[in-house]
Structure formats: structure tokens, C-alpha cells
């Protein structure tokens with residue numbers, strides 16, 4: 001069982017960190033976004049810079065070489081970056097989800113062995129949960145591990161794995177007892193570095209979320225030491241893989257806020273420059289109605305995310321709050337980017353303008369960390385539990 005570690009950062013330190021991020025975005029990220037996005041090029045230089053800034057250890061404890069940031073600060077970093085280029089935050093987020101599984105549920109020896117290398121970015125990776133026939137219904141996975149002496153031998157296929165090509169390690173969810181009932185009791189989570197029997201299948205050609213690699217991973221008699229079983233107990237994998245979902249939802253929600261705010265920023269500027277009927281379109285009531293809704297939506301999303309992150313940092317149970325933040329902020333990203341597309345008129349449809357990327361990228365936010373269909377049901381179940389008749 002994991003213990004929640006409460007994190008804190010001084011206001012001055014947070015401000016200095018956010019300033020560093022802002023300078024980096026302005027100097028290094030903005031000039032290369034369109035080239036990398038349009039050509040689907042993995043941003044090697046930006047990854048090196050993120051390593052130097054310590055972002056691959058952002059939420060890993062300082063005792064393991066990370067920055068040990070509270071969720072509130074990390075959320076602000078993700079929001080800021082996403083308001084210019086959402087996709088690169090996935091390189092860090094998925095990696096930190098893998099690290100969180102080890103930090104929360106691993107043995108002390110596993111933490112000491114893996115976390116410093118995760119924090120420095122020397123080993124980067126992500127979460128390997130989804131399979132061709134198991135996404136929302138995660139308990140239907142078929143990849144399985146069989147114990148042989150001091151090793152496990154793993155066979156199966158994972159799909160849609162972020163950082164699957166550029167990363168060198170994943171937290172891999174498998175069945176160690178495919179007959180177990182209920183099904184989750186037969187699931188285990190492994191720290192799985194690349195090696196013999198662990199190969200990359202196809203790379204996905206996606207609508208958005210370009211430049212970051214999403215791939216199919218194939219395990220063919222992949223042999224792994226038993227000491228890589230997280231917590232060194234079988235049957236805990238489902239809980240370990242989904243136990244970080246509150247933080248995962250806050251992460252996705254923060255990306256949603258960034259996309260919603262970025263779309264608003266682009267639309268606000270364009271609406272004041274573009275003229276029709278002798279005046280800037282921002283002075284037409286139809287455009288003002290859109291801007292009024294967009295600014296309100298972005299602000300409401302930001303407040304919901306901040307509220308969830310604060311509850312998380314206090315160590316409170318916040319699955320409902322994180323769910324509401326994820327649901328609302330991701331829908332805000334989609335609505336704001338679509339409204340911004342309309343404000344840009346025909347130019348929204350040109351790749352010479354950036355707004356089309358926000359629209360493509362925002363749609364993903366409704367899928368990751370639990371689809372928004374599931375999210376509403378999770379919120380409702382929690383709500384009913386907290387309000388018995």
C-alpha cells in the first residue's frame with residue numbers, strides 16, 4: 001500500500017521555476033513547433049532541454065533525485081507548455097506515470113534502482129496498459145507472464161503506447177493468473193526495460209499529437225527478472241496501474257486548460273487584427289459572444305483543475321474532483337479550439353496558421369486517462385456515494 005507524501009514549494013521558488021519554463025517556451029519551443037508537428041519529427045533537442053530542467057523528475061521525490069513538485073505546480077507547468085504545444089507534455093507525463101507507479105507501489109530497492117535514472121531522464125518511458133481488445137475494459141488484457149525460476153516470461157501485444165519507440169522502458173500490465181475471478185486479481189505490473197523479445201511493432205500515424213511516438217509493442221518470450229515485479233507481489237497490478245489515475249487526470253486536465261487558453265489567446269489576437277465591414281471582427285457581437293464563452297470556459301477549467309490539484313496535494317481523496325477537472329477541461333479544449341477555428345474563418349483551415357493544431361490535439365484529451373463517457377459515470381457514482389438518500 002502506498003502512502004501519500006505531501007509536497008510543498010515556496011511561492012518564490014515556484015515563480016522562478018515557471019519563469020524558466022516561460023523563457024524556454026519562448027526561446028526554444030515556439031520557433032520549432034510547426035516544423036516538428038507538420039513533419040511528425042520527434043523533438044530530440046527539446047527532450048535534452050527538458051532533461052536539463054529536471055522535468056523528467058518533476059513529480060519524483062527529491063530523495064530519489066527528482067524535483068518533488070506538488071501537483072499544483074506541476075499542473076501549472078503542464079498548462080503553460082500545452083498552451084503552446086500540448087504534445088511535448090506527453091513525453092514527460094506518460095514517463096511520470098510510470099515513475100509514480102514505482103514510487104507509490106515499488107519496494108525500497110526498486111525505488112533506489114529505478115527512480116534516479118527516471119528522474120534524470122537517462123531512462124524514459126511510459127505506461128503499457130492498452131491492448132487491441134482491451135482499452136476501457138482493461139481487465140480484458142491478454143498479455144500474460146509465466147514464472148520460470150527467478151524470471152517471468154511474457155507474451156502478448158500492447159497498442160497505442162506513448163513513448164513506445166523513443167522510450168527505453170515501460171510499466172507493463174499483464175495477467176499472471178488469467179483464470180482469476182474477479183479478473184483484476186490476476187493482474188500484475190512490471191518494470192519492463194527494452195531487451196530481447198520486446199520489440200516495437202507499428203508506429204501510429206495520428207490525427208494530432210504529432211512528433212510524439214505512439215506505437216504497438218510486441219512481447220515474444222520476453223524474459224524479465226522477478227525482481228522487476230512492482231512491489232514484488234502478484235495480483236496488485238490493476239490497482240497499481242490505475243492507482244495513479246487521480247494524478248493522471250489532473251495532468252490531462254492541465255493539458256486541456258492549456259489548449260483552451262492557447263486557443264483563446266490566438267483567437268483574441270486574430271479577432272482584433274482581422275477586419276470586415278470596416279472594423280475588427282472583435283467588434284461584431286457574434287464574435288464577442290464566442291470570446292465571452294471561451295474566456296469563461298478556460299477560467300472555469302483552470303479553477304477546477306487547481307481545486308483538484310490542491311486536494312491531491314493535501315492528501316485528500318479527490319477522484320471525483322480530478323474526474324470533473326479532466327472532463328470539463330478536455331471538453332473546454334475541444335469547444336474553445338473549435339470556436340477559435342470559426343473566428344479564424346477560412347484561414348483556420350490552412351496549415352500556415354497554428355489554430356488547426358489546437359483543434360487536432362484537443363480531441364485526444366477526451367480519450368486519455370478514462371474516456372469522457374466513463375468519466376461522467378465515475379463522477380456520478382462518486383456523487384451518489386457521497387450523497388446517500
Ligand SMILES: Cc1cc2nc3c(=O)[nH]c(=O)nc-3n(C[C@H](O)[C@H](O)[C@H](O)COP(=O)(O)OP(=O)(O)OC[C@H]3O[C@@H](n4cnc5c(N)ncnc54)[C@H](O)[C@@H]3O)c2cc1C
Nearest residue numbers: 126127128129130134135136137160161162214371373374
Ligand atoms: C494518442 C493516444 C495515446 C495513447 N497512449 C496510451 C499509453 O501511453 N498507454 C496506454 O496504455 N494506452 C494509451 N492509449 C490508449 C487509450 O488509453 C485508449 O484508447 C482508451 O483507454 C480507450 O480505449 P479504446 O480505444 O479501446 O476504446 P473502447 O474501450 O473500445 O471504447 C470505445 C467507446 O466506447 C465507450 N465505452 C467503452 N466501455 C464503456 C462502458 N462500459 N460504458 C459506456 N461507454 C463505454 C468509450 O467511452 C468509447 O467512447 C492512447 C490512445 C491514444 C489515442
